[in-house]
Amino acid sequence: MSATEIQSPRSAAKIGSNRIAPQYRRHGGSKGNFEMLAWLFMRLSGVVLVVLIFGHLAVNLLVGEGIHAIDFGFVAGKWADPFWQIWDLAMLWLAMLHGTNGVRTIINDYAEKDATRLWLKIVLYAATTAIIILGTMVIFTFDPCPVVNGVQLPGGFCPAP
Amino acid sequence: MQVHKYDVVIVGAGGAGMRAAIESGQRAKTAVLTKLYPTRSHTGAAQGGMCAALANVEEDNWEWHTFDTIKGGDYLVDQDAAEVMAKEAIDAVLDLEKMGLPFNRTPEGRIDQRRFGGHTRDHGKAPVRRACYAADRTGHMILQTLYQNCVKHNVEFYNEYYVLDLLTVEEDAVREDGTPYKQKRVAGVVSYDLASGELHVFQAKSVVFASGGAGKVFKTTSNAHTLTGDGMGIAFRRGIPLEDMEFFQFHPTGLAGLGILLSEAARGEGAILRNSEGERFMERYAPTIKDLAPRDIVARSMANEVREGRGCGPNKDYVLLDLTHLEPAHIDAKLPDITEFARTYLGVEPYTEPVPVFPTAHYAMGGIPTNISAEVLQDNDTVVPGLYAAGEVACVSVHGSNRLGTNSLLDINVFGKRAGIAAAEYAKTADFVDLPVDPEAYTLDLLNHVRTSDGTEKVAAIRKELQDTMDANMQVFRTADTLNQVLTDIASFEERYQRISVQDKGKRFNLDLLEAVELGFLLELAKVMTVAALHREESRGGHFREDFPERDDEKFMKHSMAYKDEHAPADGSAEAIAGIRLATKPVVFTRYEPMVRKY
Amino acid sequence: MPTKPAGTLYRGREGMWSWVGHRITGVVIFFFLLVHVLDTSLVRVSPEAYTAVIGAYKNPLMALGETGLVAAIVFHAFNGLRIIAVDFWKKGAKYQRQMLWTVLILWVVVMVGFSIRHLSLALGGH
């Protein structure tokens, strides 16, 4: 019995009837661990995001005057501090990648035609790339103390001109 | 019509069929035709165990096992076959273990064993632990393991292909004593593809029948709806005799009213039968091994209790199986499924309440006669080259007039394996036999008759009446009167069967049509059983004649052989009217002389 | 395959409905995030533009919307933790139902607290 060569996966054609409806025939399997890593990433990023997002919401919406406090100065004030810069950057990346991978799963699940699936994913990845680049640039190239029309905007954190 | 060509064609994918397929598939081009997906076969319903004298927990040997088998079968067992089975049992179990079957284990990690009815140490001294088991799912594990190994070996299955006819040719041959005779030789089988409604002819050098039992001739039965005796019916119609059909086993503990089986393993683990007075009545009937007496004895004792007014329930028509003194943890470990059946189907909690039970039609001891190489006999001493049978459909006969629990799972493995090897070896030496002209004509006729008939009789109604009369008159107790009643009833059913019609006229998945065909087999087999029972004017094993309550070795220590014979002499006898010719076949004795059967 | 009429909806239990919720909230948050990054980027364009757009957020309707969004995030976050527990904690699968109820209770508590605070801030005005 041990002499039998075992091929894997079992070929459908050789065993049983070969009446498998075409839409169920499995396309070639995937190589590598991408799906596993994606799965793992969803969970790890999820845990970190809980901290990041809840912190973000608390500071922005609940502390002090809540949403009324949000204006240019508020944002500028936060990003003057490298702590918040890193915080928001991490949140941006993790949330975008987490969300993108989530939406990728959903597209895989529901897009029926291969072509549709491909297009939707292209759009998704393009949007994600654009947003991540944009967001990163904003955080890093942001100047909390712009000089608008020669006038220094008010802000306690700005160096005196 | 499509024609396929295979060296070996196996009919049925239960335990016997798949065990054969694993052997034959590695030796010859093999196809398995089965009317059910393999894992739906009724082997999966078997619960208690499969016995072999492994002696893993107690001293035991295969000779004691042989003796128990012979005594259990009330000496109508062919002793050469019983020896083969008991001896090969050990390898049969080990084979399964090596294929991956997850047996329960002893603390040392060996296969665990439990007690079962009629299995004793040293020729009846005391019960012995001989049944290897996997909780109360032994049959399930066997069926799954065999299917898994079929997948491993790339066995080709044709699922939901109903075999409806056996193709043979007849040629001149000479017996050993020099007399000429017409020898049948296998050419193939005709099958009906359920999905498309098309007929497929399979030309084959060897054919193995492993199509299981015929429990659906009875109303209260542990058997599946699909166990309609097709294999026996097909063979019988094609001139092959059926052996010992009067012996049908009634299992003592079916859920009352439903027939769903509660394994003997329950009693093996210590459960006790009680009547309405709470009495452990088996102490009266089998003082030594009590509740673990063989099934025929226990079933009759139960029926007797009920007859004498000590039954339980509103109609006083069942007795009780009491597990309440067992530890719930023990019950969960050893009998999880059957206790769930009691909960699901009767709403009884076996931890705290006894379970209502009554005998249920369980196992056909008789069937297509074979020798120990699983070759099918055409008459007492010649075989049909290329035709094999194994499992419940066959009669080797290792079970004689009463099968011991756990011997059937053993039977299917031992003789399934033998059949598979023999069929493949034969196919290597033999040539294909030319198919008869119009091979599918008979089957087409059969189907067209049913499909196009515009009668008014309903299949289900006839079947129900058949099952009712069989339950009432052909069950645990029989007399000439009740048996004649059955024959009268069947005659009228057969007449009505000519006028049945089916509502579904389509081709796809026409189960309506197939139920009608199956009813044809049931009627035929019920008739054979009853005629044979009428002829056996004695009581032995599963066959109990109230008008002849003693065993009569003088006249009846022989197998009965029923042949389909439309041209039997019109002598007015029951069998002639039924179109059956009855003959006998001697029992093979090797070492054990018949004794009085006492437990 | 049969066309019409459609079969009934599968009557899944807590597990299935929580997954439906998780999926919907995930997508909602994702699209919000796209917009949110875009509007925040306006700080780079000009403080006025940013303040103008942010100003648009500061009306009662948007306040309700924000509450909804936070509700989605909170549910997704808590349920996400539940899923992680199912995946990594030995007894997670066994207690998934209890954990879901915990998630919902926590969700209600957090949202009640948040709504009171946020809506009173947002609607209270100055």
Next chain:
Amino acid sequence: MTAELAEPASKIELPAHIGGGGDIPSFDVHLRVRRYNPEVSDESTWDDFHVTMYGTDRVLDALHKIKWEIDGSVSFRRSCAHGVCGSDAMRINGRNRLACKTLLKDLDTSKPITVEPIKGLPVEKDLIVDMEPFFQSFREVMPFLINRGHEPTKERLQSAEDRERFDDTTKCILCAACTSSCPVFWTDGQYFGPAAIVNAHRFIFDSRDDAGDMRLEILNDKEGVWRCRTTFNCTEACPRGIQVTQAIAEVKQAILSRKI
């Protein structure tokens, strides 16, 4: 295990209610069966049947009554009639169940009982679906023992604890109730599905088996375990009470710990 069991006294007093019982109640049920026959039409229909049934009757009995007395063309698979062969998984009142294990008295008989084929597999006729894709996934996980050691003369040893490790997943009857209840499987039928994973689990955690790695590799696929979204429909649907989602989680863990 080997301890002698207590032998009870040979006569006991039976509780009173065991002796009596009363009549078996009968009741009327209304079944709505989803019918489909491509020989007749591409559209399916709902057919209504009213039958009188008794105390311990199951949905399967009602279907039989319909087939045998009212409309012989109603088609469904069944065999054992007590929940061990896996033939008759169908959707009863919206959930996957075995018709032979669903007692009518446990359903709300004041409303129609809907009966539909299981979801996600091609319907062939009425309640019969094409099971081939399901069995294909099963075959692909190599559901058989592979042992590379040399064969012992007697059985392979396995401790009771090692045997217990995979006990739950040996119970599977391949009824497909789980796979066809899985929202992920419904989407495109490509997911291996819970049943295949359960059967892989049965061997991965069998101490006698040597090919766990190969099976883990097969399931570490884009259609493998990672598609499971832990919706628990499979666990709820399994008529054998197998903790399917738990088994899937264990396989995920096994892949992770092997890779990392």
